[in-house]
Amino acid sequence: MHELLCPSCNAPSQHDLQDYLLMCPFCSTTFSFDKESGTKTLYTDHYIIPNGIDAGQVKGLVKEWLKRLHHQPGRVDKEYFVTEVQGVSLPCWLISLEAHTKWQGLVKRQANRAIDTAAGSEYLPESGVFRRTYRWAVHARRNLHEVWGVDLLHEPKESVRVDWDGFPFDSTFSRGQINLSLGAKIQKEGRADTLAAYDAREMFDFKFGNSLPILGIQVEEEEALRRCKTHIMRYHHELAKLHVDQLVDIRSELEIAGTQLLHVPFWQAKYVYRPVSVLKHFSPAREKHVVVEGYAGGLLTGELPIVKNEKMWINTWVTAALALVFFIAGAGIHPSLFLVGGFFLVVALVSGYLATLRASKEAQEKLKLLDASA
Ligand SMILES: [Zn+2]
Structure with a gap:
């Protein structure tokens, strides 16, 4: 210092x-x-989006979200506990641009229409153009994992796998809103319903952090521009691929209209599942994360509550314990009880195997919050 x-x-x-x-x-x-x-x-060109919510409201939003996902909303208050809530104002570079993409590729003909037998005749050339405008946000912190989940905020409508950290600001900061009393309250205060997050920005001033710590700007503007270009190129590459079976050529031109720096309020919450029933002794009680934006309280991303995989692990442990009990009983009381023990052992093995199979799939699975709040 x-x-x-x-x-x-x-x-x-x-x-x-x-x-x-x-x-x-x-x-x-x-x-x-x-x-x-x-x-x-x-x-x-430094702005800030004022933080508009507090820790208590974030807690309420997470609970409300869990209730929407739960088949018995009444149990959420008894079984889910928000263990930690933390807010921070994170700096982002915001790059306004227009991207123009031209592509050409090959589309495979329908199989039964191939009359021509010349080599390659089963493919038809196809080409197209598209144009998009963005206010693209690039994180201005070196470590993208300081706040859980902000490294992958882009959730495009198209079925495209995202592995870049940048995100279109406007569509991200208008999603995931849960209509409960808090949402209504924020709207009554005359912000969310009248102004998009971007339009509510103020010239940078520490006071708009509204109790949130404001983190320093570590990434250079030039690097942010470079990263932004790479993100858009990759995104548009994925978009072009959706039109063809084989993409042959793509050319994207970016017109940068301006760059600014924006401090953005993010909240992260952690919660655990602790069932009231006997299951609690078998439940791993792993902490899960949710990210809420601090402007209108939109849930941007989160880890799903108890998933099938965890239920299967619980099932595995319960049946394995029962198997053990019946084997001991079989040795002590009557050999026929070995059969019952064997049955539970088989169930335990199968469910353990299936749980392992799912584990790898679910590790990557992030929640589509729009589906949850729709
Ligand atoms: Zn000064």
Whole structure:
């Protein structure tokens, strides 16, 4: 940490010179500092989306979401516990752009229409263009895992596998809203229903963190632009592939209209499942995560509550225990009880095997929150 004088209000404060941009804690001025020359340059395109919710409301939203997913909503309050709620204002680079993509490829003919026998005749050439505009967000923190789940916020409508961390800001910050009293309350305060998150942004000021810690800006603008371009190229590549069986050529041109820096409120909550019944002794009680945005309380992403896989593990343990009991009883009371023990052992083995099969699949499975709130 280094002490620097603010170029605007002249107040001294401590700064981490590894950060790309520095923020004065007194007057909220954002500036860069050149270590060699000692020059400070003001950065003026810095905005913040005010945090609008508190920890109690986040807890309520998570509970409400769990109730929607549960086949017996009444049990949620007894069996699910929110163990931790934490909010943070994260910096993102926001790049406004238009992307224009041209593609060509090959589509396979319907099998029974192949009259021509020349080589390659079963394929038809196909081409097309599409154009999209985005306000693309790229995280300005080095470690994408400081807040669980923010590394994969992009959930496109198309069936495309996302493995980039950037996301279209507007569609992300308008999804996952749960219509309960909190949502209504936020709307009454005149924000959510009248303004999209982006339009509610203010010039950066620490006070709009509204109790959330504001994290420093670590990623350079140039890197963010480069990453943004890569994300869009990959996304559009996936989109083009949906049109053809074989993509041959693709060309995407990006027109960057502007770049700005935006601090965005995110909340992460952890919850556990602790059943009231005898099952609790067998349940692993693993902590699961949910990410809520702090503008209108939209649930952006989350890990599903008790999944079949866990139920199968519980089943495995219960039947294995029963098998053991009957084997002991078989040895002590009557040999016919071995048969019952054997039956439970088979059930335990089969369910353990199936649970293992599912485990790998479910490890990657993230919730489509829109489905849950629809
Ligand atoms: Zn200052």
